[in-house]
Amino acid sequence: MEHDFWHNRWAEQRIGFHQQTINSYLKTFFHQLELSDGEQVFVPLCGKSSDMVWLREQDCEVLGVELSDTACAAFFAENAIDVAGVIEGAFTVREVDSIRLMGGDFFQLTAQALKKVAAVYDRAALVALPRHMRAQYAHRLSALLPPGVKMLLITLEFEGEQGPPFSVTPEEVDALFSTRFELKRLHEVQLSDPRDAGRTEVVWLLTDKSCG
Numbered sequence: 001m002e003h004d005f006w007h008n009r010w011a012e013q014r015i016g017f018h019q020q021t022i023n024s025y026l027k028t029f030f031h032q033l034e035l036s037d038g039e040q041v042f043v044p045l046c047g048k049s050s051d052m053v054w055l056r057e058q059d060c061e062v063l064g065v066e067l068s069d070t071a072c073a074a075f076f077a078e079n080a081i082d083v084a085g086v087i088e089g090a091f092t093v094r095e096v097d098s099i100r101l102m103g104g105d106f107f108q109l110t111a112q113a114l115k116k117v118a119a120v121y122d123r124a125a126l127v128a129l130p131r132h133m134r135a136q137y138a139h140r141l142s143a144l145l146p147p148g149v150k151m152l153l154i155t156l157e158f159e160g161e162q163g164p165p166f167s168v169t170p171e172e173v174d175a176l177f178s179t180r181f182e183l184k185r186l187h188e189v190q191l192s193d194p195r196d197a198g199r200t201e202v203v204w205l206l207t208d209k210s211c212g
């Protein structure tokens, strides 16, 4: 998706993807990441997700990247945290109490920025991207993440190519990530809301093959 698409969504507050409550799959499967206190969780394309507050409450450090400065500012404002943005290269960074939000383009991140990451939580990031960008996203993630990382990845499966969110088949997850990660399909749910008829939500655990 072009940057303008997302900037317009945030400007017009067309953010139906934003969840008011903590993601239930994160709460259920968080322990599978086997994190120790103080380890850092990377939340790509994070929006203003409250899941980041929940992760901090589990004693994780949090690193988010989000294109929209509106979203980054809203995350802190809505959690009653006063913080100013600091320019760091291509990013406007806001950081308070081990929650660090990098406002800018995921594709501008460097390995240096991700060097402390122990786990990744992808909810509505991979599925927000069209097919050609999903390949670039997975390639970048795999290239930049340090050894030993695990990832919780939530995908959607349905007939059709329309989006976002886009359908991502198990074959595509395999093609995108299996070079570096062992893939485990942890859970799947057929969505019951009439608007989501025919859609299946899937939770994956990806474990870096270097974990042994």
Ligand SMILES: C[S@@+](CC[C@H](N)C(=O)[O-])C[C@H]1O[C@@H](n2cnc3c(N)ncnc32)[C@H](O)[C@@H]1O
Pocket (backbone or CB within 6 Å): 006, 007, 017, 018, 019, 044, 045, 046, 047, 048, 049, 065, 066, 067, 068, 071, 104, 105, 106, 107, 123, 124, 125, 128, 164
């Ligand atoms: C579908 S939303 C999901 C947000 C969040 N993960 C959540 O669960 O609420 C996708 C987000 O990705 C952001 N985004 C899109 N392209 C991006 C990019 N290249 N770099 C960083 N963020 C991006 C959008 O601004 C949007 O907030």
